[in-house]
Amino acid sequence: MHERGTEARHEPVAIVGIGCRLPGADSAEDYWRLLETERDEVRGIPPHRVDVSGVPDGIPTGIGGFLTDIDLFDAGFFGLTPREAIRLDPQQRLMLVTVWEALEDAGLPAASLRGSRTSVYSACLSSDYWDIVRGAGMYDMHAALSNSAWGIPAGRISHLLDLRGPSMGIDATCASSLLAVHLACRDLWSGEADAALVTGANLIIGTDFYRVLGDAEILSPGGRHRFGDARSDGYIRSEGAVSIVLKSLSAARRDGDRVYATIAGTGVSNNGRGGASLAAPRADGQAETLRRAYRDAGIAPSDVDYVEAHGAGTPQGDLTELTALRDVVGSDRPAGQPCLIGSVKSNIGHAEAAAGLAGLVKAALALRHRTVPATLHADQPHPVLAEAPGLLLNTRGRPWPRPDRPGVAGVSSFGLSATNVHVVLVEAPQTREPAVPGPAPTVLALPVSARDPRALDTLAAAYADTLDAAPASALGDLVHTAAVRRDHHPYRLAAVGADPAELARDLRRQLGGRHTPLPEAAPARTVFVFPGQGAQWTGMARQLLATDAGFRARLRECDAAVRAETGWSVIERLADDAPLDRDDEIQPVLWAVQVGLAEAWRRRGVVPDLVIGHSMGEIAAACVAGSLSLADAAAVVCRRSAVLAGRDGAGAMAAVALGEEEAAAAVAGQDGRVSVGVINSARSVVLSGTEEALERALAPLRAAGVHCRRVPVRYASHCALVEPLRERICAALDGIRPVGTAVPMYSTALGRIVDGRELGAEYWMTGLREPVRFHAALRAVLTEDRPAVVVEIAPQPILRSAIEDVIEETGASAVTVASMSRDEPQPVTLARGLAAVFRHGGRVDWATAAPGRLTRLPGYPWQSRRYWAEPARPGPEPAGAPFPPVPHVVTDAVAALGGISASVTDRLRRALTALTTPATTHLPVPSPVRPIVTEETVAAALAGLLHVDPAQLDRDASLTDLGVDSLGATRLRAALDWGDRPRPTVGQLVRGTVRDIAAMAGTPAAAGRAW
Helix, strand or coil, rough: CCCCCCCCCCCCCEEEEEEECCCCECCHHHHHHHHHHHCCCCEEECCCCCCCCCCCCCCCCCEEECCCCCCECCHHHCCCCEEEEEEEEHHHHHHHHHHHHHHHHHHCHHHHCCCCCCEEECCCCCCCHHHHHHHCCCHHHHHHCCCCCHHHHHHHHHHHHHHCCCCCEEEEEEEEEHHHHHHHHCCCHHCCCEEEEEEEEEECCHHEEEEEEEHCCEECCCCCCCEEEEECCCCCCCCCEEEEEEEEHHHHHHHCCCCEEEEEEEEEEECCCCCCCCCCHHHEEEEHHHHHHHHHHHCCHHHCCCCEEECCCCCCHHHHHHHHHHCCCCCCCCCCCEEEECCCCHHCEEEEEHHHHHHHHHHHHHHHEECCCCCCCCEECCCHCCCCCCCCCCCCEEEEECCCCCCEEEEEEECCEEEEEEEEEEECCCCCCCCCCCCCCCCEEEEEEECCHHHHHHHHHHHHHHCCCCCHHHHHHHHHHHHHCCCCCEEEHHHECCCCCHHHHHHHCCCCCCCCCCCCCCEEEEEEEEECCCCCCCCCCCHHHCHHHHHHHHHHHHHHHHHHHHHHCCCHHHCCCCCCCCCHHHHHHHHHHHHHHHHHHHHCCCCEEEEECCCCCHHHHHHHCCCCCCCHHHHHHHHHHHHHCCCCCCCEEECCCCCCHHHHCCHHHCCCCEEEEEEEEEEEEEEEEEHHHHHHHHHHHCCCCCCCEEECCCCCCHHHHHHHHHHHHHCCCCCCCCCCCCCEEEEEECCCCCCHHHCHHHHHHHHHHECCCHHHHHHHHHCCCCEEEEECCCCCCCCCCHHHHHHHCCCCCCCEEEEECCCCCCHHHHHHHHHHHHCCCEEHHHHCCCCCCCCCCCCCCCCCCCCCCCCCCCCCCCCCCCCCCCCCCHHEEEEHHCCCCCCHHHHHHHHHHHCCCCCCCCCCCCCCCCCCCCCCHHHHHHHHHHHCCCCHHHCCCCCCCCCHHHHHHHHHHHHHCCCCCCCCHHHHHHCCCHHHHHHHCCCCHHHHCCC
């Protein structure tokens, strides 16, 4: 395939994601259906869009390719306030939406790109909306940046996604978006970027450019775009927005991406002075561009199967382009193998700034489907085609012409600036790197999330519909795509099930529920809690041994370690129906199950940020934290429990519903023969001591109505009764060699985070002798300013009540999660636990939890509202006023705020007026003594700035958190009357709250504070 004497000079660039809004198509799938079914989406100009009634002879025909609902936008999703959104050119809105959809299509979470060398290139030519915004009286920096500076769209995307690669707007008239692709490829090939986003948009809102093109006789009076036809008479204007995601082919294959096609080379040139005028096309200039592109790709022009032409549809444009194609790709071809040519403009019209991307995506889809779609409205071949056997206008859909090798296609885009661009595509390899091996759990958790509660329900319902149609074999890939290949937003739910039908039912069960967003902060801290003795039951862990590979493998390792210490098998003991009733069996078996459960969680992508052990649970905690090796941990649990086994009858223990201080007072007269051995929560302790002393302590408590319950143990621990065992236990454990922890461990014996090297023989005696201060340990964790997910690592959640008590006591944002329960199937409990960790914001490594391949899932359901500037109402302007009056779109919003007192509404109107007038204009002051800056006036002015109800403002949130930037803070400062008080800096305002700002105005010294 390579041209003689040439080789491809660089790795192909993969097109891995597509997002689009084109006439009749809102996705790549829609677009292909449009092409495949040979639809013509050219329609009459919508009457509400462009009023052509007053344009005599300016528009030869009232048709075009138009999008719908261009006034609708989900501003909240992109973090834009209503005030910003109404000023934002809808072309930029479309770029934001289609870029996000392209990332979703690529299976590339935006969060994974933060801080990366991802580049952004945007193409847009003009803003008719700017005239509308100005007509509405919206003169400010937001309006100017949102409508008149075409480097801003790329910068906005880079800012939104925190991308650190090159970011620029491209303008080469109609060649802009394909030139952007060329520049993106160059940056990828040079190493300047690791991935690239290319986007282009075009909307037709005003009549000016229509008049210009009509006057130049470039538009088709016949109302059809007839590229390649002898009757071509002009083009049809159309709208569209297209975005693509690019990365190197090796990276795409490594990541298991879907590759639509690859870019092998590109070429760019300008006609210079060779044309009759700046805008006149030139065949030799276009031919040179094609040759440069094929040289760059290392492909002979005669090997090209199809060219998606610029397809101007004008007599001169078609003559020039067909001549260039004849001379380059149409020559030296094998007999009977012409190069097919066509243009999507016959289906949708000319999308101008987005046209190059529309053609590129058509060619990529054609290569992927190995089908060349028809070009419409060409019944009489152009004379150049009649004389060029090496070219064939493709007027019917047909299979790709050469089945014996990967397809090759070219895409052209030419601009009125005389810039010529050509891109060479090659069919992508259809093999992807294998998915990371690893069996998925038998019961799966499917995460769903959104940035709005209504969107969450809509997306969950769409997922359920997808699951209804999915075979069981596709389930792993669906869960993988939702979990690994999508972003996770603050509103969350998760379904649990073993097959598509179960997951769909669980999703629908949760629809319409109360959804609470997660705080926008660090992920919740994941705390593993390892309970002590008492969680055992006959039949525990059997289902996981049979179904969970990770649990089974780790338990086998524990079994070998215990067998080396004791000679008996944990696994055999778990399979035995005889109850576990000897401590020297119970404790090693519980330890092994706990270590196995921690591994089962790890295989589900959940690892602890901190571990807490409760009594004997500290041994498993130390092992999972990395302080004790498996062999040393087995030695501690087996040897210590063996020493304790000879203590049958040495004391008793009882759970009492009291706090620590009350319990200590209850045992104060027992001379140390009974003590508080365990403090689980502020209302739950365990007393430990001799049988007689314990009973004497319990009797008055029972009489007082205090709940008391004996704990079924053979001996008392965490009291003075175990002190005589110190020497024997320390000697038995003398050989263990603890190391530093990999995960922090909070010791319930010492009441602090421990260095793992402290966990030698003496520590394990201390842990047996000292009280278990679980309450203090968990309280210390939960009172930190961070949400928490507390996972109980046990075959039965015996500490759940205590954990919930501490959560209630501290008011922490926390939840407790079980690992196993005798009340439901064991794989289901783990899956429900994983769902709970996700819902509550715990960190989940979904790549580990949900292996699979990228597949298609429904896209994000936009919660769009109308944002459109309306003309200012006619009326006299104040003499000398430099700015127009407040636009009625804003004052109408004030009128709609029913339920607000008249005084507040009046202040809000005055604040809005101030926000659209010069900084020297102030709110009226009722008296010369004190300006009227109160919390209410600040809230009213701020609500006007943001276009929200003042009652919805959080007066304790900073302006930054409310979405106010430095420009907004400047206007807010101008809107408030500071009197003789010093005006605060913009930095002080954006860091301050409504209350802070009112205080700044109310107290002369307050303005100097560092908020």
